[in-house]
Each structure stands twice: as structure tokens, then as C-alpha cells.
Amino acid sequence: MTPPSQLNASAVADRLAEIVGDRHVLSRQSELLVYNSDGLPGYRRQPRLAVFPGTRDEAIAVVRLLADEGLPFVPRGAGTGLSGGALADDIIVVGLHRLKEIISLDIDNRRATVESGVVNLRLNKYVAPYGLLYAPDPSSEAACTIGGNVAENAGGPHCLKYGVTLNHVLAMTVVLPSGEVVDLGSKSGEHDGYDLRGAFIGSEGCFGLALEITVKLTPRPQTVRTLLADFMSVDEAARVTSAIIASGIVPAALEFMDGPTIRVVESSIYAAGYPKDAEAILLIELDGLEAGVSADLEVVRQVCVEGGARNVKVARDDAERTKLWQGRKKAFGAMGRLAPHLIVQDAVIPRTRLSDILETIHAISEKYGVVVCNVFHAGDGNLHPNIAYSADDPDESERVHSAMVEIMRACIDAGGSITGEHGVGLDKIGYMEAIFSETSLNAMCALRSVFDPDRRANPGKVVPVHSCREWNAVASARGAASVREPMPLAAEPARPSARSRNLESDLWEDR
């Protein structure tokens, strides 16, 4: 592999420009700045080059050139990720946002084939006239790409009932980091042999680039009803969440927003009419056949009222339903109103522990004097504590940082996991050893080697490199530098390895 110091950036840029055209290769420092972060701008890494292929063939040619030169790279979709997964530290960004063709729509078999840069919401709008939808609906649906969704195995509010990206991708055409083009999965939905499609989805850009993706489309439900229940205590709302699931009803979505979040949203242009004095709301959506939904609606209403809901309101029409959802989906962006910087976590906990954990989070926020806004997929137990802060204030940054680490630890201690849908990326790599054994991490490394033996695709993400026994063995056999710094091009080359640091230092950047 070519270390960055030896990379002749301008020669590589010229050759990339021969493939994609001058305009679609960036090599000036000032033009690469905007590619130094994704949806979590607390992390910044400056790429060396950025290249944006416009067709499938161009993308393959780019990857082959990089393979020939032994150059590492980072795939990028729309840059809306929330784990720093698309950051390239002095290496090459391969942006797939120009691959935005909807290649085919097969209404009879309810499937569509799209290029990886197609925006999630655009696909949904495209198939809506046929009574179909693409179910995974991350809150960034208006901006994020299907390719990015595949990389992160994206979820969204409606994944409670419908499942995540993995459950909706049938097949993919993938270019491996070696430049080899392979088809994974099957358009008919039946898999022969091992499910490599399943392994690829959620690989966070470490296994290669998905160029074409065939997705399953779902018929629009006959009836959709959305309820808004508001509570004067967080605890009541948490208990009602468990009670609804325990009732046997599977809502299409079950979302939780706490008081601070409600008030931020209500002060934004996406004000949805949530009661501003409430300490928590639940947004509950039921869908399916009219008869079943009506019966479920009454049960859910009853559970909410018995659990202490102050009001339970049912959206009258589509316009009101959309408004209620816009408030939820734009909540993350709306927090920009509170302070210039924002950090969001993505822990998953057993749903039954929701009430305790929210109490713990509250105690932690008081301890560190920070405001935590909780807005999350309650039905899945997928928490998203957000803290708005000013990174210019070192003391505040330190407190926010410590609070987040403590929150994550509490979630792990409660039997939870570190990511529900945002991916590990750079942000959570420091927690990997806290939840996986060395054996498990080695197994992940071994799997990665199947797709990318040279570790050139998105290096330094997901699995802490030093924890890969097998990789380290290979590295020393090759006479590579040291175990401590096994990959000169890893995302964090000049710093000490994650093991030698505590969790804190991995979480944070100095911005």
C-alpha cells in the first residue's frame, strides 16, 4: 500500500480526471475542506483527493485505478452519516452521489433497481404513484442515498414493524476494493449458499462499493393512523412504551421525544403542534387493514390513558400526520437552534430498561450541567441522546464529552449495544472492545479480509485495527512498521492506538 507521503496526488488526480472529467476531481485544499466531515461535524479529517464518478463504469475504473496504485479510499454518499464513517484522513474520497439513476421499476414483482446515489425520498416519491413504498425511512431520508443506507444498514422510525435496510435489499452489484465486480444476493429474493448480501449490508464502506441496488418495495398500507400522546413525566411515557409492545400490537412506529426536544422543534419551522409544556410525547403510528387498525387504535389509546397520558390526539388527515412526522424527523437539525455544535449518540437498550436509563441520563446531564435532548425510536429501544454545545468553550466540551461517555457506559451496562442504526464509523470505534471479545473482533477482521484483504476500503473504521490478531500477524510477516501503527494509512495514523487510550479520547475531537 502506498503511504500518503509517497502519494503523488497530482499525478493520481490527472489519471482520475481522465476517467471522470476535470470537474469531478478535487485536489485543491480549499475545495476539499467541505468534504472533511459528514453529518457529525465534531469530527474533521481532511481528504487528499476527492473523485466523483458519474457512471457505473467510471466508478469501476476509478476503483481499479486505486487498486493498481494500492491506494486506500473512503466511499461517500450524501455525507449525512452520524458516526464519522465517511471521513478520509489524508486519503481519497470516492463520492457516489452522481450515480443517481433509477434504473428499473418492476411493479408486478414490487422491486426497483437503483444506482447507489439515488436519494431515499426520491425513490419513495417515484414509486408512490404505484401504491408502493421503500420502507426504511431514516430521518435524513430527504438527503441520504440508498448506497449510504446499505453501507450503514440504515434504520428509521418505521423499522420497528418493517425492518431495517437489510430486510429490504434483494441484490447488489458491488465493486470490491480489488476492482472485481460481483453480484451479491438475488433479485428473486432467494439466496443460494451463504448470504454475502447480508454480510455486505452494514459493512460501512469497508467491503467495497455497491453500485446498483435492487430493493424490495412494500405496498402502501390501506390505513395509517398516527397518535400523539403527551405526558407530564418521562417515566410514564417510558412505561407506556413497554406496555404498548407488551399488548402484542406492533406499531409501524413508536417514537419518543422529551421536553427539551419538544420545545426546540416547536420553535422551528417544523413546529408540529406538540404541547410545549409536556415532559414527553409518544408518536405512535399504526397501519394495515382498516378494521385491524381501528381496533388497535382503541387499545393503544387505552394503554396511553391508563399509563398517565394527559391527552391522546389522533391526526385527522394526511396533512396533520405529515406535520407530526416532520417535527420528529427534523428534530436533529432543529437542535442547531440551541448551540453551534451537536453530538448525538445511538445506543440500544432492552426496552424494559427504558425508564431506568432515561432516569440515569437525566442524572448524568445534571451532574455535568448539560442539556440532553432525547428523541428516539422507543419501540426498538434505540436511544438518541443529543447534546447541543459550543465547541469553542473547552470546559463545556469536556463536560459534554464526559456526559456522553457515561451515558454510553450506562447503556452498555444495561445490556445494550453501542449502535442501533448510525454505524460504528470513527465515533464508536473506541467502544468496540467494550462490547465484543477479542475472538469476535478477530472474526470481523477475518470477514473483512474476504472482501478487502489489503484493508484499503475505509481504513481505520469500525473495528479497531490493533485488535485484529490475524491482521497484525500478516503485517509483521510483511515486515510492516510496527503493531502499534500497523497501517500508515489508517484513519488515525499519528495517534496512539485506541487500546492505549481510554474511551474518552476516542469520542472527541477538538472542535
Next chain:
Amino acid sequence: MPGCALPGTPLADALPGINACVHCGFCLQACPTYLNLEDENDSPRGRIFLMRSLLEGTVRPDDPSVQQHIDQCLGCRACEPVCPSGVPYGQLLEATRATLRESRPTPFLARLILFVFARAWLLRPAMFFSRLLAATPIPTLLSGVKGRLGFAMAMLASTGRSIERSRYNAIGRGERGRAATLRGCVMDGLFSATNRATERVLTVNGYAIVDAPGQQCCGALHAHAGDLENARKLARRNIAAFEKSGAEFIAVNAAGCGAIMKEYGHLLKDDPEWRERASALGSRVRDVSELLAAAGPRTGGALPIRVTYDAPCHLQHAQRVTDAPLSVLAAIPGLELVPLHDSDQCCGSAGIYNLIEPDTSDAVLAPKLANIRDTRAPWVATGNPGCLMQIGAGLIRADIPARSIHPVDLLDASYAAFGQ
């Protein structure tokens, strides 16, 4: 931020607006330049990042690529309504352009245009000459010529293609209050028939028209180009003129002008003497469609034509006026409104952008023309002179059998048909 690299500049003042951006990316798909140029440097999120970098000192104001990406912004503000954290993008852009002006010259053509528009004694003869030229067959003959000259000629040619209508006497009781109209520069020079139609339809709908002598160019072109000084100068003159008119409403039929006039308070926020007067005047500014919608508007005679509507960015995104123009069209019996796909997308006119950044402007216009062609409607209604000429010229050059027209002209024709 610690250690601002450009202290005391308009950009440094705009820091709170920049800080509101959390980098969520929801603006990307709303941005015509991002969709066309496919580079985040040409997106709102990217440009805000560049603005922040200018303040941090990680890029310099004389960096040519920064200037290019800031110049390439249409200023359509389609990113504002989709921004959850309320970033005032239009203001940030103007502040950035004002700051960058210090370190590089404005292009000659832009300087010339802004110079003329700031001076009534130059503007009047310039418009007179344009009118004379428009009355000859020359613009039509030259409208097919490649490049900017041909496009400019097509723009002129498009101004002479309004709807035929008979004369009628506009009678009203003035019960809705006094309204002074902004005559405007381009509207007065090339769309004076629309200005007269505006007064007639307002009269019919219960507004008493009062004169506001001494009014000038609104200053929008100057503000968008970062020439805040001249924009403020013009704003002050307009505030004084409209105050003197005693009008309760300032009726504006050019979306771009209406947008800046509503924001005079922001433009003059640092001028203690004018700040409050500016805000007070801004609160009385209405797009003509808003005044008409508030009055119904009254139904006219039948106009059995097919019309599609294209929303001017500065009406839809900057002023957030979306339904009023549609209710104007709905008041015309027999008019069939054909939906226009992506009607909320910019047409690429953007003030003088189409003359300064022709390639991007053309790229943004192309899908607009294709969508108009798909409607098969012979009329495209839009309430802004820049959009009227941009779309009008595009239609002529692409040989699409449709014409652009101001909604007020259609309502006027309907009233004429009624024999008001």
C-alpha cells in the same frame, strides 16, 4: 469562535447564522446548483462551511475556488424553507459577498449593471433604449444567436408577448386601504403594461392606489452582489418616498423586489436612525398576489386557456408566499391550471446571474424548460421580471410554443373580458 480571521467584516457579524448550521445536509436536494454541479462546494451546507472556514482562516478570501463557489450560488434561498435550524442563508450569502468584494473586483458586466441601476438618470435612458429595441424585430431576429447576446435578445423579445386584452375602466371603492405600487426598474422599463394592470386589478379589488414619487430601484441586485452600501442608500430613499405616500400597503409585483423590501429592517439593522423606520416599512410590503388573495380576489370574465405556474424563488422561498398566486389564477373562470413538475425549483434567472454565470444558469434552466414542455400549456405564469424573461427567453430559444406571463396580466385580461 476564538481568533476570527476576518474581524469587523459583514461575515464576522453573520457568525450566529453560520453557527446555526448543524451540517445535517437536508438542504442538499433543495439546491439547484448542487443538483446540477454535483459538488458539495456548490451546496448550501458546503458554502456555509466555506464561510466558516473563511472566518477560521483555513481559507483566504482571495482563494479563487472559494470565490467561484460563492459566485455560483443563485441566491434562490430554496435551502431556507427546508432548514430545520433556520439558517438565514440569504443573509449569510450577502454578508459573504460583501466581505469578498474587498479582496477581488466584481466582474465588469456586473459592476456596469449595478452602476446603472443605482442611478435613475442612467437607468431611465437605458430602459428607454431597451424598450425601443424591443419594439423592433431585431431581438427576435437575434434571439437564436449563440451565447449571451442571443440570450439577452431573446429576453427582450419575450417581453413583447403578453396576452391581448381590451381596455376597461377599473372601478373600486378603496375599502381595503391605500396601496402604493413599487414601479421597479425592469418592471417599469419593460413591463409597464403589467404595472398598469397591477393598478387596475388592485383598484377592482378595493385598494385605492396612491402615488409614491421619489421611489428608486429596490436595491435587491446590489444586496445580492454584496454591494450593501448602495443597497442601503437605495433602501433609505425608498423608505422616505413610501412613508410620504401615506400608503398602508406597498404593493410589489416583482418577487425579488418584494423580498428585499420586506427585509429592509435587516439591511439597515446597524443604522440606528433608519432601523425602525425600515422595519416598519418592511412590514407594510406585500406581494401583489397577497393583496389580491386577501380580497378574494374578485372573479372576472372567462379566459379559456391552459396555464402552468412557476413559483419565483423570492416569492416561494424568501417571502414564503405559495398559495396567493394560485388563488389569483383560481379567480379566473375557464382557466385550467396544469401542475408544473418541480415548480419550486429555480429557473436560473437569479437577478443578473444569467448574464454573469451563463453556463450554470443554462444548466438550471434546462430541466425547467423540459418540465414546461411536458405540461403542453401555452402560458407559464410567474410573478417576477427576471423569471418572466429567463423562462420567456428559454422558451423562444428552445422553440417551445409557450409564453411567460405575470399572473396579474391574466387576471387583468379576465377583468377586461368581463367588461369591467
